[in-house]
Amino acid sequence: MAAQALILLGPPGAGKGTHGSAIVEQFGLVHVATGDILRAAVAAGTELGRQAKKYMDAGELVPDDVVIGIVREKLAEEEVKARGVLLDGFPRTIPQAEALGDALDELGYGEPCVLNLVVPEEELVRRLSSRRVCKQCGAIYNLNIDGLDVGDKCPKCGGEIYQRDDDKPEAIRERLRVYKEQTAPLIEYYQSRGLLREVDANGQIDEVRARVLAAARECLGGKDQ
Ligand code: AP5
Numbered sequence: 001m002a003a004q005a006l007i008l009l010g011p012p013g014a015g016k017g018t019h020g021s022a023i024v025e026q027f028g029l030v031h032v033a034t035g036d037i038l039r040a041a042v043a044a045g046t047e048l049g050r051q052a053k054k055y056m057d058a059g060e061l062v063p064d065d066v067v068i069g070i071v072r073e074k075l076a077e078e079e080v081k082a083r084g085v086l087l088d089g090f091p092r093t094i095p096q097a098e099a100l101g102d103a104l105d106e107l108g109y110g111e112p113c114v115l116n117l118v119v120p121e122e123e124l125v126r127r128l129s130s131r132r133v134c135k136q137c138g139a140i141y142n143l144n145i146d147g148l149d150v151g152d153k154c155p156k157c158g159g160e161i162y163q164r165d166d167d168k169p170e171a172i173r174e175r176l177r178v179y180k181e182q183t184a185p186l187i188e189y190y191q192s193r194g195l196l197r198e199v200d201a202n203g204q205i206d207e208v209r210a211r212v213l214a215a216a217r218e219c220l221g222g223k224d225q
Contacts, residue, residue, distance in 0.1 A: 002110035004084030006219055009186060010117030012175045013124035015201050017140050019212040020088040026213055027220055030080045033088040034067055036138060057165050059174030061092060068099045075107050092183045113219035114190040117201035128172045134159040
């Protein structure tokens, strides 16, 4: 059977990271989040991290060839092929989507299924401004819901809670602008190929999680882990 690929599409703050974790837990896919990979490279001070940091802090996209290379390598791993992949934050441009299509074909994956998380813009700004993240385990929190702020300890692992540099107001505005210009065209790209499902990602986190998991289950042919 062909290896499975599920893509989570949606603007910054739509809940890709939050619900991506629930999907991989439920269906056993490997979670490939390009933002997380790039942030880990920045934290480790690698050459990739040095290249990526200036784009990320400004809310701009990292160049296509850099990100495509990272994802291609992941897709070629035997474990990823065996378990299937959840792509979170990739693709984000038409050239990335085209490169992904070629890589999936060459590496023996089936057609990807795309879940587009839909949230009104004012809610995205609210969520991003109040997001806090654990430095150690990457758990995602919302200040307004979880009450955790910078300097607190993560309830899951005891790591330090911080605010992402690109969750400052100016970077948020730029990320939303870049999303509309470069990533939103992917909705039509995948819709016209009959691969896209829309999920209403506005509402309580638990309700949204249930909708996302139901849509993922349909995409994956009804199989839990
Ligand atoms: P990346 O890390 O991918 O950021 P993003 O796409 O902007 O998405 P976010 O992580 O901001 O949001 P999310 O949808 O995951 O929301 P979350 O679940 O955290 O990319 C960062 C940067 O890396 C990019 O700007 C770029 O520079 C670079 N990059 C990455 N991939 C790239 C690529 N392919 N090409 C080029 N460059 C790339 O939720 C947000 C908040 O909302 C949280 O606080 C959460 O608790 C809360 N929340 C979630 N759901 C709900 C709800 N239903 N109600 C209330 N709060 C909620």
